[in-house]
Amino acid sequence: MMRDDVLDALVGKLSTARKVRLLTGATTWRTAAEEAVGLREMVFSDGPAGVRGESWDERDTSVLLPSASALGATWDERLLRELGGLLASEAVRKGVDVVLAPTLNLHRTPLGGRHFECYAEDPELTARTGAALIRGIQEHGVAATAKHFVANDSETDRLHVDVRLSERALHEVYLAPFAAAVEAGVWLVMAGYNGVGGTTMTAHPLLSDPLKGAWGFDGVAVSDWAAVRTARETARAALDLAMPGPRGPWAAELLRAVEDGRVPEAALDDKVRRLLRLADRVGALGEPGRRRPATPPAAVRRLLRRAVAAGTVLVRNEDVLPLDPNALATVAVLGAHAAAPRLQGGGSAGVFPARAVTPLDGIRAHLRGRARVIHAPGPSPDPPPAPLDPGRCADPRTGEPGVLLRCLDAEGRELSAERRLSGRQLEPGLPAGAHTVEISALLRPETTGAWTFGVGGFGRLTLSVDGRTVLDEVRPRDTDDPAVVHVTPPLRTVRAHLAEGRAVHLVASRELAPGTGRATVVVAAPPARDPESALAEAVAAARGADAVIVVVGTTEHDETEGRDRTDLSLGRRQDDLVRAVAAVHPRTVAVVNSGGPVELPWRDEVGALLLAWFPGQEAGGGLADVLFGRAEPGGRLPTTWAASLADAPVTSTRPVGGRLDYAEGLHIGYRAWLRSGNRPAYWFGHGLGYTTWAYERVEAPGRIARDEPLTVRVTLRNTGRRAGREVVQVYLARPGSAVERPVRWLAGYATASAAPGRRTTVEVAVAPRALRHWCPGGGGWRTEPGPYRIVVGRSAGAPEWEGETVVGGSEPPPP
Structure with a gap:
């Protein structure tokens, strides 16, 4: 890696204007190049289910991994590291330098709409899973991005919601996975849209400390896309890169803010130095580094x-x-x-x-x-009607499977035309003068009856079936959420009667009004x-x-x-x-x-x-x-899976007056269930294999020093008829604590494998951090001396063994 003094010399070659230019994206997915220091553009891509690349084009395919919740269910860091390597391989294949993964937010409530993109409800499991994926991606010269920093755990009003939570919950629960990501060496951290405690995350002091201060993060703090809304507050904070570009609050205002002294030049230099360090790591500065070759399809x-x-x-x-x-x-x-x-x-x-x-x-x-x-x-x-696809539709000009995508000018003249494979067009190329996007197809009904058709997008929408207009209306844009505007725009549906085997000509159009994005979706569904x-x-x-x-x-x-x-x-x-x-x-x-x-x-x-x-x-x-x-x-x-939503102890996702209070504090997931005394349908950590296990012996030290690791040795026997795998989970409890604690909390886990009838012993390492609590008001991390319960089990609700260890030493007074 390039030394800091070398990076400083490169920063010194740049004028203030050139430095500022580097800190806003050059395009939606690229950063700016700078020939004076040998810097090429860096390419970003969404993750974590796969690496899409720069385009939303169904012809540009990607490997699709299981969802993050499925990966969290593996409790298998070795596998996650392999999958990280696969993401790196895909990134190299698509010319991508930075993968926007992993998502380290938590399953705070079962109603979270983006559950699938997050690993778990528990900070320890999330931390270890995310760290493994990060290591797998970055050991091949591709950057990972820990997102969305921090408390971005639900979708309702996600662009503006102000999350309110205690210092202890913030540090012990929600920041913990990000601290582990930094410890794993992550190269980027993404600041979310939301606010915490009244300050938006792109301008939040948490970017300075603990992220860059106590944790020593030396990478790039990047905004979520379009999360930077003001210039001075975000620029004075520890945010380094505003995406996307080329237009944005930093593009011109940041230069003026530096020139008139509202943003120190030293702060600007630190941002550029971090960006160059990232470029060096991914091979975008000077001579390109070696990167992982593509993984063979069979593998x-x-x-x-x-x-x-x-x-x-x-x-x-x-x-x-x-x-x-x-x-x-x-x-x-x-x-x-x-x-x-x-x-x-x-x-x-x-x-x-x-x-x-x-x-x-x-x-x-x-x-x-x-x-x-x-x-x-x-x-x-x-389900919602599916977009037009090649199995049902043909290009009306050529008869080939798919649809015809045309861009028209204001007079209806054709500017471009191409065959596409889907009626879901999110980022079609728009030639100069484009006024309307049109998607047409010959549809061959396999069923007689009332078919459902629809057009998704904002602006004026029209749809005709064999020349008969069945939809013509204006859908005003009523949201700023980029996921809605650019990915899942609202559908307007109508019905039309079709006869089996008789092809019909569908023509859907959307006028490209300013600010309505490029996404156009055309759907069709047969009668149910x-x-x-x-x-x-x-x-x-x-x-x-x-x-x-x-x-x-x-x-x-x-x-x-x-x-x-x-x-x-x-x-x-x-x-x-x-x-x-x-x-x-x-x-x-x-x-x-x-x-x-x-x-x-x-x-x-x-x-x-x-x-x-x-x-x-x-x-x-x-x-x-x-x-x-x-x-x-x-x-x-x-x-944890509830039997019914009414049983779930934490369900709030809807802000009141713009605020979402995490009133449950430390007690989310299984912690909240244990505190409530209710039983869920299935506990966190639960899962059966095709064999059975006996927990025959557990060894744990009766006493440890403060800040000393705790090792729990568990001997199991496979009592079934097949070889199998068991996940041994260790929880801690602190009865009689002077501070509020969960009933118990996950402190470590390890996996055991054995043939039928055989014994195996695993060691579960419990890091000192698992015994610490956050002391608000500047006290920092503390370890309370005294007895702790050790609970070994197969899930949060199924203890197999309980014991005790005493943490020695007196707790130092607060500074």
């Missing part, structure tokens, strides 16, 4: 398939799983999600995979030549089947099958960036499907396809229950491996 598929199984959580198994393929003649695979699963959450993290293996595909592939697989979708879960007959078909299929697998899940209405959920229900139709099928086949296997917790009122009626999250492109292969015993379900819950 990518194997890794992602393994990740699916590793994150799948088995929460119930009445001796049903694994299924024996040799004992099956007919297998019924039920539910719309079996053939059309949700592979990723909605919003800016979305990518376009080149291939996707559905659960139905995976099961059929595994049973090919052995058993007959039948599929009945059951009643529709009422009668729910009763669809349910009867599924029940009949289940009744005649040797094994039944029913897949249910959330829709794009439920889990997406830009809005929180209002309930946890899968909807009556999906609940009725599972209940009806389980009634005729009690050994039914239910698979839940969601990014976060949902209500499962039928959970005790099925023979087995798997939580599959949003599993990414290899969903079906990994799920089949678990179902048929080729792989163990390796997941353990990274967040």
Whole structure:
């Protein structure tokens, strides 16, 4: 890495104006180049589900990983490091220097709309998982970005919400994963849109301390996209880079602020020095460094398939799983999600995979030549209509699969035209003079009836079917949220009657009014089947099958960036499907396809229950491996699942008067459940494998010095008939503490593996930080002397052993 004195010399070569120019993006995804110091542009890309690159183009495909909640469920840092390497490989393939991942915010409430992009409800699990991914990305010369600093844990009013929380909750819970990211060497930290304690995060003192002060972060503090709204406050703070560009509050105002002394030149120099240090790290300064070569496609598929199984959580198994393929003649695979699963959450993290293996595909592939697989979708879960796609539509000019995208001027003259593969066009190239985006297609209906059509976007929207206008209205822009404006604009839908097999010509257009973005979405959906007959078909299929697998899940209405959920229900139709099928086949296997917790009122009626999250492109292969015993379900819950939303102790996502109070303090997730005395459906840390374990011996020191690590040795025996993996979890408690504490909190974990009948011993390392608490008012971190309870268990609610250690020494007085 380039020495600081060398960086200082480079900074000294630049005028104030050139320094300022470097600190605002040159484009949406690039920083500015500076020939005078040998600096090239650096390219950023969204993550963490994959590396999309600079364009929202469905033809530019990306590898799609399981969602962050699925990765949090693995409790496997080695796997996360491998997946980080895969992200680095994808970044190199796409010419990307900086990946905007990982997301280190927490599952504070089950209603969080962006649950899928965060790892866990617990700061320790989030910290270790995120640090592993960071190391995996950066060891190959690609930068990771810890986001969104800090307390950006829900989506409602996310651009302006002011979060209020105690000093202890801030430091012990919400900052903890970011501190671990800095310890892991992360190269960027992204400041969120929200405020904390009355100050927006892009101007917050926390960027100075603890981030750059106590923690010693030497990287770049970058804004979330368009999160910088003022110049002086943010520039005087420790923010280093305002994205995107080239226009923004810093572009001209920052130069004036430095020249008139409102922003010190030394502060400007520090920002530029950090940017150059980042450029050196990623090979954008001087001679380019070595970067990881692309991962072969077969190796990518194997890794992602393994990740699916590793994150799948088995929460119930009445001796049903694994299924024996040799004992099956007919297998019924039920539910719309079996053939059309949700592979990723909605919003800016979305990518376009080149291939996707559905659960139905995976099961059929595994049973090919052995058993007959039948599929009945059951009643529709009422998803939003899907964008036009090549399977149903053709370019009206060429007849090739896809749609025709045209840009027109104000007089309707064609400026550009190209065939695209999707009716979802988020960032089409716009030639000079573009006034209207038009998407047209020949649609061949496979069903007679009232089809649903829609156009998404802001401004004037029109839609015609065979020359007949069915929609013409103006949708004013009513939000500043970039995820809504640029990724998931609102849909306006209409219905039109179509006849099976008779092609119709659809033409949708959107006028490009100033400030309405470029996103245009055109959707179409056939008439929904009668729910009763669809349910009867599924029940009949289940009744005649040797094994039944029913897949249910959330829709794009439920889990997406830009809005929180209002309930946890899968909807009556999906609940009725599972209940009806389980009634005729009690050994039914239910698979839940969601990014976060949902209500499962039928959970005790099925023979087995798997939580599959949003599993990414290899969903079906990994799920089949678990179902048929080729792989163990390796997941353990990274967040507690409530039986019903009414039971959940923390649910608030909606600000009052612009403020969102974290009134629960330290007590989120399982901590809140333990404090309330209520029992959830499934505890944090819960998960079953295909074997059983006996906790035979636990050894822990009876006394440790203050700031001394604690090592807990646990001996287990595999009491089942298969080799397996167990996640040994160590929690701490401090009865009688002089300060408020959780009932218990996760302090460390380790994984154990053993063959049937064999013993194994694992050591769980508990770092000194796990015993510390934050002393408000300048007291800093403190360790309270005295007895601590050590709880070893399989989940937050299932202790297997309890003991005690005494922390010696007196606590020093506050400074």
